[in-house]
Amino acid sequence: MGLITGLFTLPLAPVRGVVWVAEQLYDEAVRELNDPAVIRRQLMAVQTAREDGTISEQEAAQQEEELVRRLWTATRTSGGGEV
Template sequence: MGLLSEVLLLPLAPVRGSMWVLDQVVAEAERLYYDPSAVQAELRALEAKLDAGEIDEETFDRREDELLDRLQAINARQGTGT
């Protein structure tokens, strides 16, 4: 039965391969999104933009709040609670 099912499912191999690739891309995106060092780097870059006058205070505050919320979610997800 194993060989027969493999033969019958062979036309679906490209779909299964595509799904595996998509799963890998999503996993990597989540790893990067939930990486605290990436969020901290974004915070530093945001502060540099504010200091350089590239963004105004309101934009800085809004984006900083988003990043700090993300950092808090990362800490909660990792169980540090900080």
């Protein structure tokens, strides 16, 4: 970036900073959403809630179906890790 370009785009620096932070937050959220370890912990939490009776069988089945789908996708896209 040249001196003139830098001077003209200086007012945009805060906007670029906010965009960078937003991109970092998005990337971290996607990583956590697709992390097999996190998904497995969520599956265990659903099983515990089912055993405690805090959620119905139907709710548990729906949540487990979604979590297994996410786990399947995460392991396929991450290079075939253990399911």
